[in-house]
Amino acid sequence: MVADAAPSKLAADRPRGWTSLPLRAWLARRCEALAIPVGAALVGFLLFGLFLAALGKSPLQLVDIVWRGGFGSPFALGNSLQRAAPLLFAALCVALPARLGLVVIGGEGAIVLGGLAAAAAAQPLAGLPALLAVPLMAGAAMLAGAVWIGAVGWLQAYRNVNATISSLLLSYIAIALANHLIEGPLRDPASLNKPSTLPVGDAFMLGPMPVIGVHWGLGCGILACLIAYVLMDRTTLGFAARIAGGNVRAAQIQGLPVGRLIVGFTALGGAFAALAGYFEVAAVQGNANGTLAAGYGYTGILVAFLARQNPLAIMPVAFLLGGIEASSGLIQRRMQLPDATVLVLEGLLFLVVLLSETLYGRFKPFNPHLWAEKREAVPA
């Protein structure tokens, strides 16, 4: 990168700074990575406020409701965290393939199949000790998700089929398949009004985490984000994946196994998304039913893009969006707005944050390579 070459040129006139130049350059880049998305999100909220004001609703009332419904009380906070848990997994299903240059938007299918696989696996496992059966159920879910999204990666890598389109098609197919199985072969005859599979049984259900009282999906989701971060930013494998995502031909010339990297990272993303379904079944619903397709996969896309595909940033963004979605019901009741209000806000945020991509590298304080140009110009 240009920025890394700059310090040697500037070594002579360094004393003016309060800290060493490499550190300042590093800080400047970090600040840019934080300031631009946060600024963009603020602009998005502002635009949404104008939208509401134009309709004669009070934007300040919305802020108040979102605060109270999503963050203001221990109960609201728990509700938001519970909604954030599946978003963490769903966002990883977008962020991991994104590092390889694939836009995967079919996480919803992996969530649904993951939940279904876990519920189906619970039946033959009945009677086993929970310590053995619980990991096997989670494993069944991860396998289903890994195969489903791994297939998207395989099609892209070896058949040149666009991952965005194939993942969405596969997601529709997965939901249809799950509906077929839930209302047909796997249906619990006792479930009359709301078709669902046989319950997984109390022995295999997961309790809440200590202290915060939210189910274990949250803890595992945070762990998954940390694992993804280490894998992506601190291992050779992750480095190879980023090279392949940046320039496929360069990666191939270097002898990197691009195809296997793509399949591996998409499969891992799918396995994570499937865990969202697993926790919905084994910690919330108790069986697999139609509510598995609740749209977490689609919100997860937004989370990943708002976090700029960074696994660490996914955590706060998922928490924020979990809180906004948790206050959706309150927004409808208190402000007499339709339930799609949150969808409009999300779409607007999505657009503004994507548009802000164009700002990177433009602001002088954030970009060390621009500092060098300025100083060279002065002595001449």
Add this chain to the structure above:
Amino acid sequence: MSDDLGLWSVPLAILGGAIRVSTPFLFVSLGETITERSGRINLGLEGTLVFGAMSAYATAVLTNSPWAGVAVAGLAGGLFGLLHGYICKFPKVNDVAIGIALMLFGTGLAFFFGKPFIQPPAPPLPAIPFGAWSDLPQVQAALRVNVLFLAGAALSVALWWGFRNTKAGLILRVVGDSADAARALGYDVDRVRLVATGFGGVLAGIGGSYLSLYYPGSWNEGISSGQGLMAVALVIFARWNPLACFGAALLFGGAGALGPALQSVGVSQGYYLFYAAPYVLTLVLLIATSSPDRALAGAPGELSLSK
């Protein structure tokens, strides 16, 4: 001749269904063809389709004129297309991601403003009874062809001819195949793409108006289940050729009609699996027509999808 056609009613229903269901596919895919020929991909047409359906229905309810609904849907779709085209001109902005965002935004706005219009009925678009010669109700039903379907068919021929034989078609293709060459010739690449995306949005909006004003003929939040996105896949299958889009749209329409057709003769087993038929068909065709080691034949050179 008896009124009971037995199993023959299945292919007949599929034919009728193909004509009925294919129109939105046709309009969206023609719009997307124009956009992609200019070198950009707009995945947001799914959102445009839904917003078009809502705005057409709302306008038809308020003005009592379905054609005013079609016009408003086209206008709204054009605005969405222009928004996409405008945003994508900025450097480092990814057209695929913007499309996904617009899908969400368009759907969200449609649901937001469409809430009050779920109940009231709207006047439908007129259809021409080409099956009047037959006294079989099934044949009559299958051959009731909507005016928009005919307009779409005519448009696909016109576009096919226009891409080859008009100056505008040539400029569009140059911009799509090589932005550098177009700049060297003195054309404003961003402006051509803006217009092409806007026009694509107009067609997708009109496709949406067909959904709410003719078939299924009502406005609700489940009105489109990915037709806009399947149409994008259909464009790839049709190799960016408007005439092939027409054939592909009919094929997809037929696949979409398979589930309801089988259900009408009493096959209820595996209903959900038949419902998935269009998606499976799309995927299979995409796989079959893709090649591992070369870019797709006929793909515009600037398209990020095929690079």
